[in-house]
Amino acid sequence: MNSKIKKNDLIGELFIVSTPIGNIKDITLRAMSVLTKADIVAAEDTRQALKLGKLLNLSFKKIISYNDNNSFIKDNSIINLILKGLNICIISDAGTPLLSDPGYTLIKLAIKNNIKISSIPGPSSLLSSLVVSGLPLNSFYFVGFPPKKKVLRNKLFSKISFMDSTSIWFESPKRVVSLLGDMIKVFGKTEGAFLRELTKLNEEIIRGDLSFILSNIKDREIIKGEIVIVLGPIDLSEKASIEEKDKSQIQSLLKNNSLRDVVDTIVAKTGKSRNVIYKYSLSEKNKLKNIK
DSSP states (O other), rough: OOOEEEETTTTTTEEEOOBBBBBBGOOOOHHHHHHOOOOOOEESOOHHHHHHHHHHOOSSSEEEESSTTTTTHHHHHHHHHHHHHHHHEEESSSSTTSSSOOOOOHHHHHHHTTTTTEEEEOOOHHHHHHHOOSOSSEEEEEEEEOSSHHHHHHHHHHHHHHHOOOEEEETTTTTTTHHHHHHHHHHHHHHEEEETTTTTTTEEEOOOOOEHHHHHHHEEEOOOOEEEEEEOOOOGGGGSOHHHHHHHHHHHHHTTHHHHHHHHHHHHHHOHHHHHHHHHHHHHHHHHHHHH
């Protein structure tokens, strides 16, 4: 899409403002200036915004809520306020707005109405996790929070299996052990990093293969804080390690059995990585579909 913004002094501006993800000292001078000068601050949680203002000794002119529950209602009203000349900032509870937060539809509306949009860059758990993970950064894919439903999660795993990229995942403390267990079944001993409470006093980073990471957290009574998992690239060359006789059996079994049953059978027989067997079996299943 091609777009060119022409400044109209009669209408306001929309600012996307990054805020600290843990360490309050990470706020930028520009962010503080924009937040105090804005006519309205649209916050994911108004209580968190007030807390931020108190910690930084900032005074906001007006704060409104803008979150998953009301964004579809607030989008048009925010645009109308900007068109009347008001400057409005969007902030999330922490980090850079729109990343696993609402705001996309508002940005689309602002573009449609020829409103100037400015990014006020700063803290981001996505980028902070990547740069300390020790994993390749030349190509990466942001997953965000994975689906809770098993069918949708398996589809996502299948997609990631064929990516030669590092991926970034968000997950809640209550579900992270389960997610890592599911990852191991598909991705085997792929290298990764577990990051918790980034930039905070109790920051924790565990680097190693997925089994090593899981072994370090699975027996904890309580896991607290914001969690990011960075998964290294899946080695597609692993498919070549399957012996020809096993490939033939996979191709034969797929004609009358489910993908899961075939993978279970071959893994039990060969003892090879589930990740290796799964990826090869999936590619063969897709070939059969194309033939039909």
